[in-house]
Amino acid sequence: xxxxxxxxxxxxxxxxxxxFFFFGLVIIFTMLFQHPISLLCSLIAxxxxxIFLVGRRALVFFLKFLLPLALxxxxxxxxxxxxxxxxxxxxxxxxxxxxxxILYGIFAAVMLAAVVSWFYCYQAVMTSDKTLxxxxxxxxxxxxxxxxALRFIPHFAEHFRTVRAARKTLxxxxxxxxxxxxxxxxxxxxxxxxxxxxxxxxxxxxxRNRGYGQAERTHYIPVRLTGRDKRMLAAxxxxxxxxxxxxxxxxxxxxxxxxFASPGNGPITAVTLGAxxxxxxxxxxxNGEEAWRWRSSASDS
Numbered sequence: 001x002x003x004x005x006x007x008x009x010x011x012x013x014x015x016x017x018x019x020f021f022f023f024g025l026v027i028i029f030t031m032l033f034q035h036p037i038s039l040l041c042s043l044i045a046x047x048x049x050x051i052f053l054v055g056r057r058a059l060v061f062f063l064k065f066l067l068p069l070a071l072x073x074x075x076x077x078x079x080x081x082x083x084x085x086x087x088x089x090x091x092x093x094x095x096x097x098x099x100x101x102i103l104y105g106i107f108a109a110v111m112l113a114a115v116v117s118w119f120y121c122y123q124a125v126m127t128s129d130k131t132l133x134x135x136x137x138x139x140x141x142x143x144x145x146x147x148x149a150l151r152f153i154p155h156f157a158e159h160f161r162t163v164r165a166a167r168k169t170l171x172x173x174x175x176x177x178x179x180x181x182x183x184x185x186x187x188x189x190x191x192x193x194x195x196x197x198x199x200x201x202x203x204x205x206x207x208r209n210r211g212y213g214q215a216e217r218t219h220y221i222p223v224r225l226t227g228r229d230k231r232m233l234a235a236x237x238x239x240x241x242x243x244x245x246x247x248x249x250x251x252x253x254x255x256x257x258x259x260f261a262s263p264g265n266g267p268i269t270a271v272t273l274g275a276x277x278x279x280x281x282x283x284x285x286x287n288g289e290e291a292w293r294w295r296s297s298a299s300d301s
Contacts, residue, residue: 009053009125010290011283015229016130018236023122025240026280030114033252035269038276039110045280046117052284053124066116070109077105085258104256121283133223159195163188232286239279246272 012019030042050058079091084100091097167188225233246252251272253263262269278285 009283009287011286012053012125014232014286015223015225016126016134017225018229018232019125019130020134021233021236022279022282023118023126025236027115027118027122029240029243029276029279030111030118033247033276034107034111034256035252035254035273036107036110037273038252039107039114041273041277042280043110043114043117045277045284046114046121049283050117050120050124052287053121058120061120062113062117066113069116070113073112074102074105074109077108078102081105083257086260100257100260103260107256156192156196160188160192163191236279236282239275239282242275243272243279246275252276 011022026042026046030039033039047058047062050062078097078101081101081104082095082098084096084098086099087096088099088102089097246268249268249272250263251268253269255261255263
């Protein structure tokens with residue numbers, strides 16, 4: 001079983017193909033399905049899983065960055081979209097402010113927050129080595145770029161803190177005032193860009209010397225699909241098929257304009273929303289099953 005910094009998470013210990021397939025499904029379906037309940041379910045499940053993975057840091061990220069961004073996106077829509085039959089008031093320019101435009105903006109913000117939450121979980125689960133292992137044989141160039149990009153961002157931030165600490169050690173205090181801080185930031189950024197350029201050249205030379213890109217390059221996969229991994233993939237594929245069939249049958253249909261209403265496919269909607277909820281909660285179910293197995297083995301012993 002694959003082990004990494006999220007080894008306490010049973011879902012992360014599955015084969016990377018299972019993780020990648022799940023995140024691909026849940027992110028794509030979240031962006032495609034516009035039903036309010038499915039969007040709320042995706043947001044709640046994504047945020048819950050993020051909190052399970054990294055704890056309080058995920059909640060701080062949501063409240064400090066994601067919530068203001070989502071609220072801004074939700075408030076912008078009524079300023080430019082004036083469709084809808086329920087008029088609340090009028091802007092100074094004479095354009096109407098409609099309830100439907102506000103609700104559409106709110107749920108567009110919910111969709112944005114849900115997608116970002118799932119990408120947050122993806123970053124924690126699908127580490128760079130997993131991505132390279134999974135995609136290295138199929139698309140080696142793209143997998144290498146993704147791996148280097150994921151590694152570069154935290155490495156760049158760490159080097160930025162190192163440069164600032166070094167400047168303080170040399171007695172170069174941070175200037176006071178807004179423009180002084182901007183000048184100091186520009187100096188630090190200039191040093192970081194020089195370091196990044198040198199690092200890129202060294203990396204390219206190292207890859208060339210190691211023979212990257214040669215036709216006879218071998219590829220090592222440290223893990224294999226187990227029976228449990230195959231069952232997980234089959235379960236996800238079954239839920240995906242059910243969701244596609246439900247979507248074709250109108251299970252996720254919802255009208256935002258001219259009125260906020262459902263087309264009325266009650267039974268189909270209930271089944272497809274239930275399947276989507278199961279898909280979103282899939283990692284938590286895997287962890288719950290693992291915890292139950294541990295308790296059962298402990299009680300038997």
